[in-house]
Every structure is written in C-alpha cells, then in structure tokens.
Amino acid sequence: xxxxxxxxxxxxxxxxxxxxxxxxxxxxxxxxxxxxxxxxxxxxxxxxxxxxxxxxxxxxxxxxxxxxxxxxxxxxxxxxxxxxxxxxxxxxxxxxxxxxxxxxxxxx
Amino acid sequence: xxxxxxxxxxxxxxxxxxxxxxxxxxxxxxxxxxxxxxxxxxxxxxxxxxxxxxxxxxxxxxxxxxxxxxxxxxxxxxxxxxxxxxxxxxxxxxxxxxxxxxxxxxxx
DNA sequence: GCTATTGTTCTATTGTAATCGAACTAACGA
DNA sequence: TCGTTAGTTCGATTACAATAGAACAATAGC
Numbered sequence: 001x002x003x004x005x006x007x008x009x010x011x012x013x014x015x016x017x018x019x020x021x022x023x024x025x026x027x028x029x030x031x032x033x034x035x036x037x038x039x040x041x042x043x044x045x046x047x048x049x050x051x052x053x054x055x056x057x058x059x060x061x062x063x064x065x066x067x068x069x070x071x072x073x074x075x076x077x078x079x080x081x082x083x084x085x086x087x088x089x090x091x092x093x094x095x096x097x098x099x100x101x102x103x104x105x106x107x108x
Numbered sequence: 109x110x111x112x113x114x115x116x117x118x119x120x121x122x123x124x125x126x127x128x129x130x131x132x133x134x135x136x137x138x139x140x141x142x143x144x145x146x147x148x149x150x151x152x153x154x155x156x157x158x159x160x161x162x163x164x165x166x167x168x169x170x171x172x173x174x175x176x177x178x179x180x181x182x183x184x185x186x187x188x189x190x191x192x193x194x195x196x197x198x199x200x201x202x203x204x205x206x207x208x209x210x211x212x213x214x215x216x
Numbered sequence: 217g218c219t220a221t222t223g224t225t226c227t228a229t230t231g232t233a234a235t236c237g238a239a240c241t242a243a244c245g246a
Numbered sequence: 247t248c249g250t251t252a253g254t255t256c257g258a259t260t261a262c263a264a265t266a267g268a269a270c271a272a273t274a275g276c
Contacts, residue, residue, distance in 0.1 A: 014206040015130050022127035023234085041253065049236050054254055056234090073243040073252050089205065090198035097197065098122040131264085149223060157266050162224055164264090181222050181273040 004061060004068050009083050012064035017088065020063035021095065026056045030065060033079045034096045040074045112169060112176050117191050120172030125196065128171035129203065134164050138173060141187045142204045148182045 021027050029044050036043075045053040057077065060066040065084065068075050084092055129135050137152045144151075153161040165185065168174040173192065176183050192200055 014202070015132055015135055018126045018135075019130035022123050022130050024123055025234090027123055027126075042251095050253060051236055051238090051255080052234075055236095058254085059233095070243095073250090075253065088202050091202045094122070094196050094199045094202065133264090150221095158223065159225085159267075160265055163266095166224085167263095178272090181220095183223065 006061060006067060007064045009064070009087050012084075012087060014088060016063045017065060017084075017091070020059050020065055023056065023059075025052075026060055027095070027098075029056060029060065030079065030095060031099045033066065033077065034092065034099065038076050038078045040071075040076060042074075044077070114169060114175060115172045117172070117195050120192075120195060122196060124171045125173060125192075125199070128167050128173055131164065131167075133160075134168055135203070135206075137164065137168065138187065138203060139207045141174065141185065142200065142207065146184045146186045148179075148184060150182075152185070 021030065025046070025048070028046065032044050033039065041050075041053055041057055057066065057068065057075075061068055064080060066077050067080050068077050070076075079092070081092060129138065133154070133156070136154065140152050141147065149158075149161055149165055165174065165176065165183075169176055172188060174185050175188050176185050178184075187200070189200060
C-alpha cells in the first residue's frame, strides 16, 4: 500500500499541532479518538465526503497527532498518545477536557 | 480611545485559541508574554511592520489570550493567565514548556 | 496648536487551506 | 476476474488569512 508519512517525535512542532487542532472537523476527530483508541476513517467522517476526510487525516498524521496503520482494506487510526504526552505533556488533557466544554459556552 | 474587544471567558473557544497559537509570530508573542507579564506592542514586534503586529495582537485579543489596556500612548498587553488557567487548565503550561523545546527538535 | 510616538484601520496583494467531485489504488470476497 | 468497499490523490473552486504600505487616531511634550 501507499507509504504513510508519520513524523518522528522530535520532528513534531507545537505550531503544527495547534494548527491541526484549530479546525473543528479535525478537533472532533481527535476528540473522538481520545475515547475510542482506534477507529477507521469512515467511522469518524461525520457524513463528510471521503476526499475531505482523507485530507484532514493527512493533516493530523503529518502534524504527528495520529498514527494510521493498515488493516486490510481499512485504515485504523489512533492517537499517538504516549508520544504526545512525552513531547507535550498536558496537551491531550486539554483537548480531552474541552470535549464537555464544547466550542462556545462553558459547561461549568 | 478605541474600544478593544475582549471576549468573556465563556466565549473563548479552544479552536480559536489553537488557531491563534498556530502562527509562529503569535506564538512567539505569547511565549514572551509568559515571561514578561506585561509589555507594549512595540516591545514584542520583533522588527515587524506595525500593521502586521497590530493584526496579530487583534487575533490574540479576540481569541481571548491577551488583554490589552491603555497606558498613555502605548498599549500594555498581558496574558489572561488566571482566566485561561480556569477555562483550559494546563494549556499555558504546554505553551510555556514549548519555549525551550523550540519548533523543531526536542530539547530533552 | 504643533509634532513625535504608538498603535489601529483601510486597502490591496499574495499565499494557503478547505471543500468536493472524479479518477485511481489496494484489499477482500464471490 | 469481477465487483465491492475503503481510502488516497488529482484538479478546480472558493474562502480566508498573512503581509505591509498609507492614512488615521490618541496621547504626551514642547
């Protein structure tokens, strides 16, 4: 299959990570992955066109947030949790905590 | 003077915050503010044109990251530290920790 | 009031990114 | 091998954002 670009831990920049997380579609994907460990692209597409979703997964992969492995005809995606926690401790906690908070009003 | 738009705490969205932090110029400004408490725009402009810097400060203000108050002809800018720590606990720690890490290689 | 300083707003230009249809590729099963 | 399913890549369109010069506004000092 095609070679998936997965940057090494030290290649990941915080700007790129922030950028990847600034898109609502991608943030949604990441937040779902916070709770599901592993999922196919289609399980996370939210009804959006394949090409759009594929684009967003690419951004997430290249930012170092998501690891994609091959599972037959499907692609299984997972957060690079341990690595991200090592490189940017606390970041995923912030993302996870924002799930309840939503994008606008505070849940508290 | 002109009215500065400063969103209330509950109006701040994590996407907007991430977006604001994804620009190298703005991240640099925020990281400098992490260490200086308060500073004028010109103290943080890095030699860039006034209009560009003013634009970036606007984005930071509207994202809820920075509070600007009037000090004579100058504007004093400060991180909305306490508020951000309440709304997104740990976020500023990540930003601060990334100062040494730089954007590329890991400092560890 | 005049002038310098500080920063904002306006306007235009340029570059980049989101979106999505369509064609393509890979794996699986009948 | 043919069709199906899953996802990527290509190409075009559209929208947004960074940059920066120029004009403007607000303040301080003379």
